[in-house]
Amino acid sequence: MTVKKSKPAARTLRADALRNRERILAAAKAGFTKNGADASLDEIARRAKVGAGTLYRHFPTREALLEAVYQTEVEKLAAVQREFSKTMEPVEALRAWMLLFVDYIAAKQIIAPALYTLLGASPKVFQSTGGLVTRAIEALVAGAVASGEIRADINAMDLLRAVYGVSSVASAPDWPQRAKRLVDILIHGSRVR
Amino acid sequence: MTVKKSKPAARTLRADALRNRERILAAAKAGFTKNGADASLDEIARRAKVGAGTLYRHFPTREALLEAVYQTEVEKLAAVQREFSKTMEPVEALRAWMLLFVDYIAAKQIIAPALYTLLGASPKVFQSTGGLVTRAIEALVAGAVASGEIRADINAMDLLRAVYGVSSVASAPDWPQRAKRLVDILIHGSRVR
DNA sequence: TCTTATACGGAGACACTCTCCGTTTTATTC
DNA sequence: GAATAAAACGGAGAGTGTCTCCGTATAAGA
Structure with missing residues (x-):
């Protein structure tokens, strides 16, 4: 041997x-x-x-390539989350980050299909780059839940998927505004009654 | 000639x-x-x-075929909307229909990609079958807005896209529950403050 | 039955994905 | 600055899919 x-x-x-x-x-x-x-x-x-x-x-695989291409973008999103979590109120941090998420998709429309993959099923993809996004939104939601301001039963990734759903399929030119309005609706709807 | x-x-x-x-x-x-x-x-x-x-x-085209295949499903959704609008309070009709929408996707997972197309960009597709879904959700939202219970600035299709986003990408087995929870969040978030 | 508009079928041109393996390039050792 | 082994390259080609073209078959009407 x-x-x-x-x-x-x-x-x-x-x-x-x-x-x-x-x-x-x-x-x-x-x-x-x-x-x-x-x-x-x-x-x-x-x-x-x-x-x-x-x-x-x-x-x-195609996913591996897509992932590598957008790794830096995703890393930025993760970094900003850490920043926001330190400097803002929990719910506001969550809102702000989600709005930023919209902007990122707006800036790089191509990132959308990539994130679609990341948010999606494949566990392998989830581990690497995707994990960054997952951890970011989950940290934000956990913080907001801990502060007692939003419901404990909401699934962090689902919020992102919802925003993604609106952003990616979007046809009309005003979709960023609509996506942002949706973020408001989601945040407001997530608050403890 | x-x-x-x-x-x-x-x-x-x-x-x-x-x-x-x-x-x-x-x-x-x-x-x-x-x-x-x-x-x-x-x-x-x-x-x-x-x-x-x-x-x-x-x-x-592939879309034409997809559309034809699921036309009946979509027609059912449209029919139910008319039913609900007559017999229920506006906001409840909206909520109930959205929940039903989740069930439809659950029942026929394949319908998801099809609806994705319908909700998406292509104007041609929008006209025919897609129009039914569009009109259904828009009628419901219009009703709820008219009753003064929900905000006037929400885009009907966006609600559907959001639910779709969660439903279609869903990996975990509990996605229908999660989708329904999201419907609640969306409805609650859409209410007039 | 005959005619003709209508519809059929599948060969084939073209595109894409992914692998296999002979050839080339880089790093290392003396 | 060779010589050698390990690492990496490239592109032909097998497999699969999309979509079209046009000679052939068939239904409908006279």
Whole structure:
């Protein structure tokens, strides 16, 4: 038997591999932005001047790629949650963060399908990037519940899914306003009677 | 120049065409139920013992087929709305119908992607079947607003989109309860302060 | 029965996903 | 600055799906 290093976990990529990874991410961002979350992966590989095999080796599934592309955006959302939780009243923090969530979707319409995946079923996806969003909204709701201002029986993710539902399917140009109004409705409806 | 009959509008289908249409619809319902809204159309044609061309002639797009398959379901929802509006208090009618909406999605999970389309952007789809759902929820909201019990600035479709957001993405087995709780939150949040 | 408008079917062009494996490039060792 | 092994690349190709085109079949009407 050969001796193995324990925990090879995050191996360092070779220089060319790293280069390609970046190029793929750039091409993917452009591709998703232009053609939505179901843009052709081969096309993205082509634009990145990389073989299809290379793309799939780096990102085995479409979700993995989508996730990598929007990881930074999602990380920002998570960071802001920590900020808000420290500096604001619980309910206001929740409201403010949800409004920000709308803005993020507005700014990057493409993030919507990605978040759809994150909010959705797949447990694997949930673990990594998705976990950040989950933890953010859950921390906010937990805080607001603890303060006694909102009902204890509300499911944090459901609030987000509701907002997402309005934002992503949205057709009319005034959807951000409508989404924000919905946030108000949700917050108000969530208050202890 | 040849003389044309004016308004050939809804031509009567030939007997075999009608037969095939029914078979396609049956196969499509089975297919969508089993494999979701992105089931293979060629596969459906095969199951219906019909050429691909025939399927596409009857239903030029996937949406058209989806719409035709769930038209009856949607019609039921519309009928119930009229019923509720006559026999119940405005706000209760709205609440009851939304709860029923959740049940419909629960019963026919496949309807979810279809409704997603109906609630979504495409104006064409909006006109036909989609219009029924739209009109139903809008009538209910209008009634409740007129009675002075809920805010005038809420968008009817948004309520539905919110519920849909929770219902469709739902992973956990308790999603119907959660969806219904959300209906309560939405109704309560929509009340005049 | 004959005619013709209507409808059918499935081969085939094109697109997309994903894998496999021979070739190339990088890092390391001497 | 070779030589060597490990790592990574690329793209052909198999599998699957979408949608169209047009020669063939069939229903409806005279």
